Amino acid sequence: xxxxxxxxxxxxxxxxxxxxHLFHRTFDEPPLQWNSxxxxxxxxxxxxxxxxxxxxxxxxxxSSYLSSNVADFNHASTTKCSQRSFSLWRRFYGSAATLIQxxxxxxxxxxxxxxxxxxxxxxxxxxxxxxxxxxxxxDWLHQYKGxxxxxxxxxxxxxxxxxxxxxxxxxxxxxxxxGNTGLVGGSVPVFNEVIINMGLMNxxxxxxxxxxxxxCEAGCILENLESFLDNEGFIMPLxxxxxxxxxxxxxxxxxxxxxRLVCYGxxxxxxxxxxxxxxxxxxxxMLGTLRKDNTGYDLKHLIIGSEGSLGIITKVSILTxxxxxxxxxxxxxxxxxxxxxxxxLEAKRKLGEVLSAFELLDSQSMDLVLNHLEGVRNPLPPSxxxxxxxxxxxxxxxxxxxxxxxxxxxxxxxSGLISDGVIAQxxxxxxxxxxxxEGISEALMxxxxxxxxxxxxxxxxxxxxxxxxxxRLGHSAKVIGFGHMGDGNLHLVMSAPKYDDAILAQIExxxxxxxxxxxxxxxxxxxLGLMKANEIHYSKSPEVVQLMVSIKKLLDAxxxxxxxxxxxxxxxxxxx
Amino acid sequence: MMKIMVSVKRVVxxxxxxxxxxxxxxxxxxxxxxxMNPFCEIALEEALRIKESGxxxxxxxxxxxxxxxxxxxxxxxxxxxxRAIHVESTANLYPLTVAKLLKAIVEVEKPGxxxxxxxxIDDDCNQTGQMVAGLLNWPQGTFASKVVLDNxxxxxxxxxxxxxxxxxxxxxxxxxxxxxxxxxxxxYATLPNIMKAKSxxxxxxxxxxxxxxxxxxxxxVRVNEPPKRKAGVVLSSVDExxxxxxxxxxxx
Numbered sequence: 001x002x003x004x005x006x007x008x009x010x011x012x013x014x015x016x017x018x019x020x021h022l023f024h025r026t027f028d029e030p031p032l033q034w035n036s037x038x039x040x041x042x043x044x045x046x047x048x049x050x051x052x053x054x055x056x057x058x059x060x061x062x063s064s065y066l067s068s069n070v071a072d073f074n075h076a077s078t079t080k081c082s083q084r085s086f087s088l089w090r091r092f093y094g095s096a097a098t099l100i101q102x103x104x105x106x107x108x109x110x111x112x113x114x115x116x117x118x119x120x121x122x123x124x125x126x127x128x129x130x131x132x133x134x135x136x137x138x139d140w141l142h143q144y145k146g147x148x149x150x151x152x153x154x155x156x157x158x159x160x161x162x163x164x165x166x167x168x169x170x171x172x173x174x175x176x177x178x179g180n181t182g183l184v185g186g187s188v189p190v191f192n193e194v195i196i197n198m199g200l201m202n203x204x205x206x207x208x209x210x211x212x213x214x215x216c217e218a219g220c221i222l223e224n225l226e227s228f229l230d231n232e233g234f235i236m237p238l239x240x241x242x243x244x245x246x247x248x249x250x251x252x253x254x255x256x257x258x259x260r261l262v263c264y265g266x267x268x269x270x271x272x273x274x275x276x277x278x279x280x281x282x283x284x285x286m287l288g289t290l291r292k293d294n295t296g297y298d299l300k301h302l303i304i305g306s307e308g309s310l311g312i313i314t315k316v317s318i319l320t321x322x323x324x325x326x327x328x329x330x331x332x333x334x335x336x337x338x339x340x341x342x343x344x345l346e347a348k349r350k351l352g353e354v355l356s357a358f359e360l361l362d363s364q365s366m367d368l369v370l371n372h373l374e375g376v377r378n379p380l381p382p383s384x385x386x387x388x389x390x391x392x393x394x395x396x397x398x399x400x401x402x403x404x405x406x407x408x409x410x411x412x413x414x415s416g417l418i419s420d421g422v423i424a425q426x427x428x429x430x431x432x433x434x435x436x437x438e439g440i441s442e443a444l445m446x447x448x449x450x451x452x453x454x455x456x457x458x459x460x461x462x463x464x465x466x467x468x469x470x471x472r473l474g475h476s477a478k479v480i481g482f483g484h485m486g487d488g489n490l491h492l493v494m495s496a497p498k499y500d501d502a503i504l505a506q507i508e509x510x511x512x513x514x515x516x517x518x519x520x521x522x523x524x525x526x527x528l529g530l531m532k533a534n535e536i537h538y539s540k541s542p543e544v545v546q547l548m549v550s551i552k553k554l555l556d557a558x559x560x561x562x563x564x565x566x567x568x569x570x571x572x573x574x575x576x
Numbered sequence: 577m578m579k580i581m582v583s584v585k586r587v588v589x590x591x592x593x594x595x596x597x598x599x600x601x602x603x604x605x606x607x608x609x610x611x612m613n614p615f616c617e618i619a620l621e622e623a624l625r626i627k628e629s630g631x632x633x634x635x636x637x638x639x640x641x642x643x644x645x646x647x648x649x650x651x652x653x654x655x656x657x658x659r660a661i662h663v664e665s666t667a668n669l670y671p672l673t674v675a676k677l678l679k680a681i682v683e684v685e686k687p688g689x690x691x692x693x694x695x696x697i698d699d700d701c702n703q704t705g706q707m708v709a710g711l712l713n714w715p716q717g718t719f720a721s722k723v724v725l726d727n728x729x730x731x732x733x734x735x736x737x738x739x740x741x742x743x744x745x746x747x748x749x750x751x752x753x754x755x756x757x758x759x760x761x762x763x764y765a766t767l768p769n770i771m772k773a774k775s776x777x778x779x780x781x782x783x784x785x786x787x788x789x790x791x792x793x794x795x796x797v798r799v800n801e802p803p804k805r806k807a808g809v810v811l812s813s814v815d816e817x818x819x820x821x822x823x824x825x826x827x828x
Contacts, residue, residue: 230593325607332767379764398609399647406770413767422764425651426611427591429764 100564102191103573106173109150109194113170117152120162125200127151136195139188140181140242141450144530146189148175155200157275157283157314163196164312164560165281173560176308178250179221181242183452186307186529187250190564198249201314204228213272213289215317218249234320237264241438249313255305257525259437262486263356263394267304270319274300276311279556289317302551307527308562310555326398327356328405329430332421333385337463339417340387344459344485346417347391350408354401357392358486359437362466365482368495369436372443376436379422379429389485390437440482444495451477451494451507455515456524462490465514469494472506489524512538527566534568545571577633577727578688578749580623582657583678584616584639586648587698596801603698603799612648615693617655619755621762622723623691624656631725634658636685640677642666646778653773654765660778661685667790671699675707680786682712687750689732694719694754705754715747719756725749 117126127133128150137146154160167174173193180187189195201219208214212234216225222243226236238251240258250256252274255267264270273288286300303311334340340360347355363386369376380388395401405423412418424430444450457465466481469492473479477496483489492511496503512522516538523532523539536545549571552559559572588594589609597604612620623635637652639645640663649660663677682690690712695702709716717723717734721742724733736743737756747753765773783790811817821828 325609330767331764377761381766409767410771413771418767421767423767423770425654425765427589427609428614431591 100190100569103173103559103563105171105558106191106193106560106563107171108192109172113166113172114150116166117150117163120159121152121154125153125155127153133195136177136180136197137188139183139185141183141445141452143450144185144188144190146175146191146193146195148189148192148195151177151195151197153197153200157201157277160196160277160312160314161281161283163281164277164279167194167560168280168558171558171560173563175562176249176253176312178219178247178253179242179245181246182250182254182529183454183526184523184529184531186254186527186531186562186565190530193563196312198247198312198314201249202247205315207232208289209233211289211291212320212322213317214320215273215287215289215315216248217315218247218252218313220248222246222248222251229320230323233323235323237270237319237321238267241441248316248318252304252313252316253306253308254527255525257484257487257489259357259359259392259484261484261525262358264321267318268301271300271304271316272319273317274303274313275315276300276303276313278311279558279561283314284311287315287317291319305527307529307566309552309566310561312561324394324396326393326395326401327430328393328398328401329424329433330391330405330409330421331379331424331433331436332389332391332409332418333380333383334387334389334417335419336386340389340463340485341459343389343412343417346412347408350411351391351393351404354393354395354404355391355486356394357390359390359483360485361388361390361437361440361482362463362480363387364478364480365440366436368447368478368480369439369443372446373435373439376432376439379433379436380420383420385419390433437482440480440491444480444493447478447495448497449495449499451496451504453492453507453511453522454483454524454526455490455492455511456488456521457490457515457518458520459485459488461518461520462488465490465511466492468514469507469511472510473503476500476506477503484525487524509535509538515539530565533565534570536566536568577631579634579636579685580626580632580689580691581636581638581682581685581687582616582620582623582652583674583690583692583704584620584637584648584652585613585693585696585698586610586639586641586645587613587696590614590697596799600798600800602796610644610647612651613693613696613698615695615697615755615757617693617762618757618759619691619693619753620652620655620657621760622720622753622755623689624763625760626689626723626725627656631727632688636661636687638663638678638681640665640669640674649778650773651765653776653778654770655763656769657776659776661781662778663781663783663786665783665790668792669790670792670794671701671703672707672793673788673790674704675711676788677783677786678704678708679711680788681781682708684786688730689725689749690714690752692752692754694756705752709752712750712752714750714752716752716754717745717747718754720753721756721758723753723759 114126133148133151136151137148152163154163175189175193175195177187177195177197198219201217203217204220205215205217209232214229222236225248226243229235237260238256238258239260240246240256252267252271257266272290273286275287276284278284303313334343344358347358366378366388370378393401393405409418409421424433463481466479469479473494477494479494481490481492483491494507512535515522521539522535528536549567552567587610588603588605589611592609595604620637626632627635635657637649637657637660639649643664645662649662653660661681692705694705705718706716717732717736719737720734721737722735730749732747732749732751732753734745734747734753736745811820
């Protein structure tokens, strides 16, 4: 089938180089202003945009395509339904900046498709209910909203395989979805892709109490796995604030990090096997439970972290560490970032193998949490502290660990690294300390609009970026920095009362360029998703990205798995 | 100025999922996190606040039990208690025995106020405070949700949480007060205080020193887990609901 190739235009107010490449000139017009996410504003903006594009483009095809679409779109937007004529998508917040063109090779759902799915899955697992779709179409941050009309909830690997085989032949785009807690728009449709929700595949298949290997389906919620393992005397090797909703398949697809990574390592080390379904329905059974298996290329590592773009994970086999009984938690205050760094070094040296978490919060994050969350209080006596550090130790001997921790803390206090601190005396106190750190995302949602960035940076430089952003943004937005300092992972979040293009322009691409300059990663653990699909060049070289594109085309020839995400749109469209 | 004595108990941590021992003789307590009883924390916090307001000269924490009670006392000292007393015994100590031991210690220390938690979360007895008040012949204000001391008149005004609402009593000191949940929010143990606590004194007594005989007036016969809650069922229609209400739950 011939693909209608209209000139792809991705206009980024801020990404001049890509822009130049596509249009061979720079636009000097002022940025389009929008004040809210309403469709009506977009129409005005779109009209401006389309006139600019028409002026620039010499291609008669493009201009006619555009003008026909504008007319359609005007009509469509007033009737609040815009799939067919609306082949452009804009990010809910701020920007005129990102416009993605729908891949017209993808088909739309018709009633035959629906009956086919109902045949395989049963009526109740083929969802067109508007309320459920509304939830499934919107991401956790309420920043990305798709317009899918169909959600499927398979119950077995066989069903997933049949769905994907069919979608492949019909060229129907799909979005695999787990707990929908991702922070980069990777778990929701961009246009009307079919959502494949793995939530019903939530059985624990087996658990070996000697080796600690857990085999379960991809839709198991992380917290449920943790409770199950708790009974057996084990724990999951990862822990994140989203644990009540996120599913293990999604965690593995995004190579989730979390607070335990500093102790147990990443999922690449802990996942022993996977069962995944490729775009054409082929089931890849790599569900080994062996700790060591050097037979051939280890393909599961391609799937881990591929964010659903190479295959849908259906079963996982994961190595779980034994639950150690002695957990100690200290909440500390430091005067400056340099002390925090020295503290980290000392902690790694003095606490060694028992150190299981090292988290940083700045005073602005603490204020945010205290102001917006209920039932939370500052563990430290009222005083101005600039930085807070949460240190957790996990070991098998309570008194030994407690002594070790206390000795380390007294010594650090004596040398001035810590200005004050408390040690949790029971589990409730420990949970309340963790609530502060884990509640930051929740507090941010309540505080207003979020611009969230997740960066890996050299530890010495981590906080410099936060201070520079504060200078750049001044009073227009609150800048907070917090994160897994033990892994060199900073969560940089700007909070503003409402979406504003001007703020976004100050942030991007400065943040990415700064990170790239210091050889950091623009996405430490959250992944690229939709938000950073076109920014991969800040952290990976062109040859590497090209090979990724080749692999994507090999495993998913029609590009139906989670399209528009992870890899740059221009590279996926221009070649082949 | 008077001193305040606070009795604290080392119990299984409130947040731990407890399990019954296979022989049903009790709850599994080995390898399980133990901490200070939450109501005792509140009692200690109240004592510290009274001392900080200048109405008492020192706070003494008391605990009875095996050697590990010292950990709980160290927590108390880290919160701010000045001294601690540990009555060491490996026997099962039930409320009446504890009350007798407390009476003996009160006669040694002579505090103006004895504060305890209203009950322990492991046995939920809610008896020790009342019994010790009876043995000492002191007035008692139990389930306190507010305590106000008056040093000139030597009285304590206690708001008690009772079923019908709040009852306000005025007690002559010395008195026994047991604390309820809403009295205060206990403070955390800060590093400087933990450091200071290491040098504070914990005095040891045995029941023989206090001339109290430990005898049990009753035996625990059996401990059972409560019946497991059945999972809920999602119904698909009103007809099914009516059918279940009629035939399974038998309420219509």
